[in-house]
Amino acid sequence: MATEAQALTNDWGGGVHPYRVGHRKLGMWLFIMSDSLTFSALLIGYAYVRASNVWPTPFKFSPSIVFSSVMTLVLLSSSLTMVMAVSASSRKNISAARKWIVATAVLGATFIVLHSIEWRHLIQEGLTPFALPAEWAEKWPGATPLFGATFFGITGMHMFHVFTGCIYLLVVAGRAKKLKHEDIEISGLYWHFVDLVWMFVFPMIYLLSIDAGHK
Amino acid sequence: MSAHAETEEHFSGSNKLFISVWIWLLVLTGFEVFLGYIHLPVIYMLVILMGASIIKAALIVAYFMHLRFERLNLVLTIVPAVVICICLMLMVFFPDSFRSKELRDQRATPAATEGH
Numbered sequence A: 001m002a003t004e005a006q007a008l009t010n011d012w013g014g015g016v017h018p019y020r021v022g023h024r025k026l027g028m029w030l031f032i033m034s035d036s037l038t039f040s041a042l043l044i045g046y047a048y049v050r051a052s053n054v055w056p057t058p059f060k061f062s063p064s065i066v067f068s069s070v071m072t073l074v075l076l077s078s079s080l081t082m083v084m085a086v087s088a089s090s091r092k093n094i095s096a097a098r099k100w101i102v103a104t105a106v107l108g109a110t111f112i113v114l115h116s117i118e119w120r121h122l123i124q125e126g127l128t129p130f131a132l133p134a135e136w137a138e139k140w141p142g143a144t145p146l147f148g149a150t151f152f153g154i155t156g157m158h159m160f161h162v163f164t165g166c167i168y169l170l171v172v173a174g175r176a177k178k179l180k181h182e183d184i185e186i187s188g189l190y191w192h193f194v195d196l197v198w199m200f201v202f203p204m205i206y207l208l209s210i211d212a213g214h215k
Numbered sequence B: 001m002s003a004h005a006e007t008e009e010h011f012s013g014s015n016k017l018f019i020s021v022w023i024w025l026l027v028l029t030g031f032e033v034f035l036g037y038i039h040l041p042v043i044y045m046l047v048i049l050m051g052a053s054i055i056k057a058a059l060i061v062a063y064f065m066h067l068r069f070e071r072l073n074l075v076l077t078i079v080p081a082v083v084i085c086i087c088l089m090l091m092v093f094f095p096d097s098f099r100s101k102e103l104r105d106q107r108a109t110p111a112a113t114e115g116h
Helices: A004-012 A023-051 A061-090 A094-125 A134-139 A146-174 A181-209 B002-007 B015-035 B042-064 B072-115
Strands: none
Touching: A023 A146, A023 A181, A023 B072, A061 A094, A061 A181, A061 B015, A061 B042, A094 A146, A094 A181, A146 A181, A181 B015, A181 B042, B015 B042
């Protein structure tokens, strides 16, 4: 039988998929790697300006924390429906897979709607990318207007990913019969990644800026 | 070898496993929100929240994104590169961030004492 060394040469000698995944799936993984670095750069940049400035902690339990927690629940549940879609597709049950994918896209759309309402609350309070509401500036003297820039920048970038993901999923659902199982798995990879990014955005943007009333 | 590769069964986990991972993710999220309301110093908050988020990210990558069921060479191609890049960014940014915080504190202290 082949030794370990021979096995390795065989793997990388051409004619087989050394990673045991198709090229498209490998491509999606590479995209996810680069996108995760984009988001880490944004979040690290946010942490940088936050550590070196007076930072407001304005999020009240209602509406901000309630909304963002429900949004987290929606996004986590959409990941579960996506897993169910991939699992149905692996059992060759295309119609079930299609329903689960549409359910995922609907949960994604719910996330966008909830997030827009949450944005509107803050905009109505007077938060813009370049200025804090007058009330906040009074409560946290010397606080930096970068709060709005990082908040809208990071959550907006994430919302854009959710939006693109919804379109991607609907296209996959529409073409489910023509696509291979692996293509459905790849759309799942993207969707789970969007969920994963929110797992960092939610605590860093929302939970670390809770107004717990002890300031 | 290639024949072996073709017959290799691609285990992808059961629905029961995925639901239990989902429940764990919800529990960790609930814990994080709870943490926001007990008055901890921000540095402890940051460390605990990031710890919980890294566990959640690992659960998502390992089970939902199936990385645990992929070949080890794919895992080794993806994970260390991202982790090293993030650590490099942290190493470059944070010393400077703390330096500018100290500069601000130095500026703030004499002004406060002179003013009163």
